[in-house]
Amino acid sequence: MKYLNKSLAVILPVLVGLLFISIVYFIGGNIEAENQEAGLTESQASGIRRIMLPYPGEVFTAFKEESAIILNGARSTLTAAVLGFVSAVIGGYFIALIMSPSRYLKQSIYPWVMVLQMTPIVILAPILSVWLKEPPMGPIIMVTFLIGFFPVLANSMMGLTSVDKNLVDLFEVCSATRMQELIHLRIPNSVPYLLTGMKIAGTLAPIGAITGDIFVGSADADPGLGYLTILFKQSAKTPALFATAGTACIMGFLFVGVVNFIHWYLLKNWHDSMVNKNK
């Protein structure tokens, strides 16, 4: 039974995938047939169909043909995403650490964080590219940072402040200083919350880097996947566009995978989210 359940977890998604691919072929076949009925030759019809709906094999070929430029784009985007993500985590947690002990600091900083959060990133991106000329990746990293910053900050704030009253009393009975309370109680208490923030930021980071690249990327500034998207669309290379999407998707999984690993590593011994699993 257990074995069956496990294999189902593989078989079912594969079946859905196959179903999906056959639908692609079915629709693609229809498109070709319609175009031929309209008087086009077979190769013209399949050319049009390829722009509208490339088959998996064609996407694969496109990836091989464009692999140098796509992989280079992936490297560029991944670099920006990692740098943006790491600075969002460090920056978000740091601001939370500063704001959490004082109501006044929180009152003076938090509204501005909200203002930043409420301003659409796609409008900020061009502004940032005006300001940050060097390094060329600067604005893209900044966009990724801005997207990941808030979830990290908000969750960390929650973790640093929502400490069990009884534990606070325990530290008071021990005559702990505020610094000791921060180090031994508030910071450890905030780790699961920080990780939740990191998961959200981690999912957003590749998207942020690609979006940033779409808006401010250029051919002479180490083009990333976002810029390639525009490039491939302009030259009607739909299969390459799909190959780029696939690459971005894999990158997203990679990112989330790493964050999940950190989550597992830090919480495996004690947190409810982990210990309930190995009951």
Add this chain to the structure above:
Amino acid sequence: MSIHKNPPSIPSVLFEGVQKRFGKGPIVLDNINASFPRGSFVSFIGPSGCGKSTFLKLIAGLIDPTEGKIEVEGMTPANAREDLFFVFQDANLLPWLRVRENVELPMKIRGESKKRMHEQAEKMTELVGLKDSLRKYPWQLSGGMKMRVSIARALSIKPHIMLLDEPFGALDEMTRDKLNEDLLKIREVDPFTAFFVTHSVSEAVFLSSHIVVLSSHPGRIAEIIEVPFDYPRSAEIRESQKYLEILAHTAHSLRSVKEEAA
């Protein structure tokens, strides 16, 4: 039994005309006058919400009285912290620390040496019978084991005064009896004055030298019952005639304050 370095004339805890209310709420504790000598084991018993936990928090200086004066070992509660520890109702362990680190925490905060922390943690966990669990996390322990860790943590700094808020409230009767006996044994090794909140009459009688029966709304001392058995006490006293008499008396006293409250 002289267990303290200070002169025995100073009571362990002194309450003079103490009143407590939270903000603009009703008066929780009113007109509390009491003096408990060093070495006593004081239990608080009374209807739910009558102010038992509030009593302990006042002694620990976690909250301040609205009126009146409290002295702990002749000092203000906040200044007496060094001599005092609190065992909280639900063990109150840090979930991310192993048993050893949980026991060591108060010593760490006091800046004790690593060596001393290790020795004390091992000694105290041995005393509560948990030496084998030093490397475990709180979630791997039963409720009774967690309470033992919490007691080991309190003992590790050798407090003169122990405040225990329903430490065994969530445990079954057998485990509770066992832990009661263990607690008295530990007190023979490392003596302390105890202030102990409970809902169980038999637990109060078995452990205490003084039982404070509290009435509610507002909480007042209805009666202080003295239990004349010497320490160390053995489990057998539970069967003696005198014990049963005190038990009946305490139960009666508790019932009258409860009826009054209803």
